[in-house]
Amino acid sequence: MFRREMPPEETRSGWLIRMNDEGVAPDTAGDGFLERVEPWPADALRLGYWHDEPVAVSVEAGDADANTTPWPAAREWLATISPAYSELLATALQVVRWARDHRFCGRCGHETRRRLHEFAMQCDHCGLRGYPRIxxxxxxxxxxxxxxxxxxxxxxxxxxxxxxxxxxxxxxxxxxxxxxxxxxxxxxxxxxxxxxxxxxxxxxxxxxxxxxxxxxxxxxxxxxxxxxxxxxxxxxxxxxxxxxxxxxxxxxxxxxxxxxxx
Ligand SMILES: [Zn+2]
Known part of the structure; x- marks a missing residue:
């Protein structure tokens, strides 16, 4: 099950969800989207714990290789996975989009940084803190x-x-x-x-x-x-x-x- 507790900052391995603009990568076994990866890519966003093991999401470049099959769209995954997996995937999708869309402060325009212990973007210039929009x-x-x-x-x-x-x-x-x-x-x-x-x-x-x-x-x-x-x-x-x-x-x-x- 998915536990909403942020793994320590130094955590660099565990489950990983890989996605791009079009879809979510299947695992090597081909029946899910979670893969054990060590170490995670440098830009991986930590999400919490999946069955007590840290889980993160990483975004890969949108340019799909013409010779590979496109990854299934998130909607296709949600149509087939259990509610527990749906909660994890819904979290990953929303956090990825939020982090991408809130790199700059909406009030003063300075660059923001991601807070480490929660889903929040902090502007150190004016103090505004932005949370994922729901x-x-x-x-x-x-x-x-x-x-x-x-x-x-x-x-x-x-x-x-x-x-x-x-x-x-x-x-x-x-x-x-x-x-x-x-x-x-x-x-x-x-x-x-x-x-x-x-x-x-x-x-x-x-x-x-x-x-x-x-x-x-x-x-x-x-x-x-x-x-x-x-x-x-x-x-x-x-x-x-x-x-x-x-x-x-x-x-x-x-x-x-x-x-x-x-
Ligand atoms: Zn600001």
Whole structure:
């Protein structure tokens, strides 16, 4: 399991995740992405411990050799690995991007340095300390009795429908974001909301907070921009759904299970 404790600064070996702009390297056995490496590359970023052994991530140049197979994309890995591996990989993806994007202070423009005992970039010129950005999102299954409101974005594969989602805005409470997003996207009023679970979604740094939301009105009016179509579905007659590892699918399947015997 992944333990969120920073290995000592002098740690130079253990598990290593190798990635580039396109993907994550498979290990030599070909069934995972963790390799024991000694020593780690000089620019390796320490992440914590994987089963009590230090683990780090390193980024390699994006220019793939034309003769080698491209590394599988992070999304492909997340579709197949267990939740414990997903947590580790999501952490690695977000820390790598954050370290790359915060090399200079956003306040005074001087170069930052990485703090050794936590995920933080320190500006020694003005004192600003920057932490990895995490963007909270709501994702919600709107229900009306046994029915589920599912919608499709213009970006989805053909025939795919999913739950509604959106970013929480500055100053906004989570439950207010749910009501606003549902109203904006499908024009439906929401009454009671209840928390389901959350899931890190590292594309690039979302934290999906899953909720069930009970509709108090049924008439759908789509916005036509973020949503191409939306409809009420009975649990036994659903369209093509998102992949099983997504929190969206878990919301849908949990509701279907709960109302199956009614
Ligand atoms: Zn500064």
């Amino acid at each position: 963007s909270p999102c709501i994702i919600t299954l709107v229900t009306f009795g046994r029915e589920m409101l599912l919608a499709r974005s213009p970006r989805f594969p053909p025939r795919r429908y999913s739950t509604l989602a959106g970013f929480i805005e500055p100053g906004e409470a989570v439950e207010a974001a749910i009501r606003r997003e549902v109203m904006e996207e499908v024009g439906v009023n929401v009454g009671r909301v209840s928390f389901f679970k959350s899931q890190s979604w590292p594309f690039p740094h979302s934290l999906m907070m899953g909720f069930f939301a009970e509709a108090t009105s049924r008439r759908i009016q789509i916005d036509g921009v973020e949503i191409a179509d939306a409809a009420w579905f009975l649990p036994e007659r659903v369209p093509e759904l998102p992949p099983v590892y997504s929190i969206s699918r878990q919301l849908i399947e949990t509701h279907r299970g709960a109302v199956a015997t009614r």
